[in-house]
Amino acid sequence: xxxALFALLVATGSFGAGxxxxxxxxxxxxxxxxxxxxxFHVDIRYxxxxxxxxxxxxxxxxxxxxxxxxxxxxxxxxxLEVATTxxxxxxxxxxNVVPTSALAVLFxxxxxxxxxxxxxxxxxxxxxxxxxxxxxxLRLNGSYPEAPGRIPYVVHRxxxxxxxMLFAGMLSALLGIGSGVVKVLAMDRAxxxxxxxxTTTSNxxxxxxxxxxxxxxxxxxxxxxxxxxxxxxxxxxxxxxxARVLAGADVVWLRRIFTAVVCVLAVEMLYKGLTGGV
Amino acid sequence: MTPTPPRxxxxxxxxxxxxxxxxxxxxxxEQVVGRLLQAGVILASIVxxxxxxxLLARHGGERTAFAVFRGDASPLRxxxxxxxxxxxxxxxxxxxxGLVLLIATPVARVALTLGAFLLQRDRLYVVLTAIVLVxxxxxxxA
Numbered sequence: 103x104x105x106a107l108f109a110l111l112v113a114t115g116s117f118g119a120g121x122x123x124x125x126x127x128x129x130x131x132x133x134x135x136x137x138x139x140x141x142f143h144v145d146i147r148y149x150x151x152x153x154x155x156x157x158x159x160x161x162x163x164x165x166x167x168x169x170x171x172x173x174x175x176x177x178x179x180x181x182l183e184v185a186t187t188x189x190x191x192x193x194x195x196x197x198n199v200v201p202t203s204a205l206a207v208l209f210x211x212x213x214x215x216x217x218x219x220x221x222x223x224x225x226x227x228x229x230x231x232x233x234x235x236x237x238x239x240l241r242l243n244g245s246y247p248e249a250p251g252r253i254p255y256v257v258h259r260x261x262x263x264x265x266x267m268l269f270a271g272m273l274s275a276l277l278g279i280g281s282g283v284v285k286v287l288a289m290d291r292a293x294x295x296x297x298x299x300x301t302t303t304s305n306x307x308x309x310x311x312x313x314x315x316x317x318x319x320x321x322x323x324x325x326x327x328x329x330x331x332x333x334x335x336x337x338x339x340x341x342x343x344x345a346r347v348l349a350g351a352d353v354v355w356l357r358r359i360f361t362a363v364v365c366v367l368a369v370e371m372l373y374k375g376l377t378g379g380v
Numbered sequence: 381m382t383p384t385p386p387r388x389x390x391x392x393x394x395x396x397x398x399x400x401x402x403x404x405x406x407x408x409x410e411q412v413v414g415r416l417l418q419a420g421v422i423l424a425s426i427v428x429x430x431x432x433x434x435l436l437a438r439h440g441g442e443r444t445a446f447a448v449f450r451g452d453a454s455p456l457r458x459x460x461x462x463x464x465x466x467x468x469x470x471x472x473x474x475x476x477x478g479l480v481l482l483i484a485t486p487v488a489r490v491a492l493t494l495g496a497f498l499l500q501r502d503r504l505y506v507v508l509t510a511i512v513l514v515x516x517x518x519x520x521x522a
Contacts, residue, residue, distance in 0.1 A: 106440035109432070145449040155479050159424070162417045162485050170414035176406065180493060180509055187515040194519070240504070309417075309486035310512065316483045317519030321458065323451025327475035328444070331432040334479070338425065 105328060112142060113332035120160060120340025122360040127301065128220055129308075130337045131157040131279045135209060136367035140374065144329060146202045150278030151324030154316045156337035157280040161308035163338065164345060168302035175244045175299055178257070178289070179306045182267045186285075186307055189271020190314035197276050198322075206375030209277050213368035216283050217361045230294060236260040246299050255296050263293040275315035280308040409496040416492055420485030424478045431466070431474030438471055459520065487516045 115137050116130070123130030131153050138149035168174050197205070237243050237257035245252040257263075266288035274281040285304035289295045295303070319325055373379070456462050456476045463480075465473025494509040 103444050104440065105442050105444050106436050108444045108446075109436060109440075142446070144446040147449050147451060148446050151451075155482060158482050158486060159421055162482075162489075163421045166414045166417035166421070169410045169417070172407070172410060174410070176410065176413070176493065177505060180490075180505060180512060183490075183512045184508055184515075187512050187519075191515060191519055310490060310516065313483050313486040314516055314519045317516065317521070320480070320483065320520070323449075323454040323457050325476070325479060326446070326451060326454065327431070327456065327472045327479065328435065328439075329446055330479055331428050331435070331475045334428060334482070335425070335432065338421070 108142070109328075109332040112138070112329075113336035115141070116156065116333045116336025117340040120156075120337035120342075121344040122340075122356060122363075123337070124160070124164075124341040124344030126220065126357045126360045127282075128216060128360065128364070129157070129280045129282045130160060130341060132213065132216060133363060133367060134333055134337065135278050136213065136371050138329070138333070139206070140367060140370045146205055147319075147322075147324045148326050148329045150197075150205075151316070151319050151326065152330040152333040153278035154274075154312045154319065155325060155330050156334045157274075157278070157312045158309045158316065159334050159338040160341040161280055161305050161312070163342065165302070165306045165309065168305060172247050172252075173298050173302040174306045175242070175246075175295070175303050176306070177240070177244070178242045178293075178295070178299075179303045181240055181242060182264060182285075182288070182303075183307050183310050185264045185267035186271035186274070186311040187314040189268040189273075190275040190311050191271075191318065192268075193272035193275030194315040194318040196272070200276070203375045203378050205276060206371045206379075208375075210368045210370075210372035210375060212273065212277060212279070213364050213371065217364045217368065219283055219287075220357060220361050220364075231258045234258050234260045234293075244299070246296055253296070255299065258294040259292045263288045266292055271311050271314070274308075274311045275318075278315075280312060282308055404496050404499045409493065412496075413489055413492060416489055417485060420481065420488060424482035424485065427466075427478030427481060428475055429478075431471050431476075431478055434471035435475060483520065487513070487520065490516060 116134060119133045119137065120130040134153040134156060135149045138144040139146050233256040237260055243256045245254040266284065270281045270284040270288060273284060282304050285307060286300050289300035289303060290297055456465060456473055459480050462473050462476035466477040490509060490513045494513055497505040497509055
């Protein structure tokens with residue numbers, strides 16, 4: 103395949119990934135690596151490098167708006183970024199010794215879990231734990247805008263959230279994804295933050311988490327300009343369009359389609375990993 | 381149905397701590413951080429589009445070979461190599477420089493928040509932000 107055709111096809115696929123990722127909230131990064139490895143036979147290390155770069159682009163782009171609207175809790179973000187950056191550097195170090203077939207299997211499992219979370223919805227009926235005194239000490243409690251004023255909230259289970267973030271950082275580095283699903287899980291479920299605060303603060307942290315491992319991967323040659331540029335421009339333009347044009351659209355069917363794509367890619371990744379095709 | 385209120389021309393400063401005058405309120409920090417992220421992504425995208433166009437114009441007909449990993453032999457594996465190559469007009473290096481600018485955007489955001497917490501004399505968050513910044517710079521330059 104010529105470079106021009108490769109760039110065109112990869113940019114088109116990445117555009118679709120960015121669009122659906124933005125609309126469904128799962129993020130485009132999660133399908134970029136399987137798309138590149140399964141459909142375009144790109145080495146998984148190049149795919150991870152390109153995906154990380156696109157993750158930084160979309161999360162920074164979206165975060166710029168959320169931060170100014172006052173949803174993002176900057177202090178929680180920075181506090182938890184200590185965990186995600188440590189996790190990301192550990193993950194990047196571990197990635198050097200993990201066989202690529204194991205990465206593919208891990209990716210397949212994460213894809214299936216993301217699809218499951220996406221379909222299961224976000225109903226949680228378990229009892230709310232008491233507010234964590236650490237939240238007061240670290241000044242993590244805050245408020246978010248909701249017409250006509252702002253609604254205050256307190257954080258719970260700070261240590262558990264911090265621990266899950268270490269894992270989220272590792273996963274982000276190992277697989278080249280934003281791992282927003284895990285980050286939201288830590289803040290929404292463990293720390294009991296309002297959903298809108300969880301998603302926007304997760305987004306705020308994704309860029310920093312991805313930048314930690316992207317720096318390491320730059321030195322290892324994972325970031326190839328010819329692979330990364332169509333991915334980055336495709337995912338970013340898809341995500342911008344998804345956020346601007348399709349905000350508030352009926353996403354039930356889009357979510358189902360995206361989830362189906364994620365499941366197919368998960369099976370492909372598991373198959374490739376287990377048969378040594380990666 | 382509650383209509384969304386229009387954006388106020390003089391926005392309330394929700395996170396500003398009342399009674400303790402400070403150089404920079406959290407609200408101010410949020411506005412500047414948002415603008416910085418936006419500017420970083422736009423600048424990086426412009427450089428990548430420029431480099432990508434040149435790359436396709438000069439090498440668009442070449443056959444791709446990404447199935448085999450040869451990244452460990454790539455000359456564009458550092459911030460300085462991307463910068464030097466881009467100055468000499470190498471399309472691949474221009475793209476790489478754009479990608480480096482993109483990776484640098486969150487790093488710049490952390491550096492900016494560090495400055496803001498310094499101005500606010502918020503020692504706890506100065507320390508936490510400094511830890512994150514050191515880890516990021518370690519990844520990028522070590």
